[in-house]
Amino acid sequence: MMTEGERLQLKIGRLFHKALRDYRLIDDGDKVLVGLSGGKDSLTLLELLAKRSRVFMPRFQVEAAFVRMTNIPYQNDETYLQEYAAELNIPLHITETSFDESSDTRHTHCFLCSWQRRKMLFEMAKQLNCNKIALGHNKDDIIQTALLNLTFQGQFGGMRPKMKMDKFPMTLIRPLCLIREEDIRQYAALNNFRQQLKNCPYEDASQRNSMKEIIARLEQLNPEFEYSFYRALEQKWDIPINK
Secondary structure (H helix, E strand, O other): OOHHHHHHHHHHHHHHEEEEEEOOOOOOEEEEEEEEOOOOOHHHHHHHHHHHHOOOOOOOEEEEEEEEEOOOEOOOHHHHOOOHHOOOOOOOEEEEEEEHHOOOOOOOOHHHHHHHHHHHHHHHHHOOOEEEEEOOHHHHHHHHHHHHHHHHHOOOOOOOOOEOOOOOOOOEEEOOOOOHHHHHHHHHHHHOOOOOOEOOHOOOOOOOHHHHHHHHHHHHHHOOOOHHHHHHHHHHHHOOOOO
């Protein structure tokens, strides 16, 4: 009989491989740069992709990048990240950047930080000749973003599992798109992933927390809300789904 931990690993592995297959996220010959933040999602993503890269077909390479934000007062244990990547035999590249929050008062700290990190990942991916960037957004992140866009921008959409960039010869992929945050949290605890030394001071002020509360209430009304909402998003995305 399988243990709870074994069942969880099997579930996460199944959903991860389903996402790779359904959305055709990985092709033979790809070189993928994983955005490693030090959080549970990106640590899980790096481990899953590293293990998958050693399986025959499709053959692809994996590298990781950590972007240090010098003007945001939170810390990561970079030594731990280096050791973690080394255990997986994945090269880890570390760089740093910052943003001038006074130059753009229309956007939140979270948006500016995320945008600057993304720019640095694009630059590193180009330098390393990577054609894909893998981000650790999970299913809850995708649903929350869609609700945020619907509520504040009047648009239905958001993070797609696969998105080819217009201005760069690069494709963004989100291989954790079918996995719920709670499953990843349990997986991180099971594997003793180390937490950040100091959390971001702006994370509690994010509208994303309000979306989490709304989703929890919607799931009380309809336990299948997550499935129904995500299915509606799939119908909106203009990407081929291999089901």
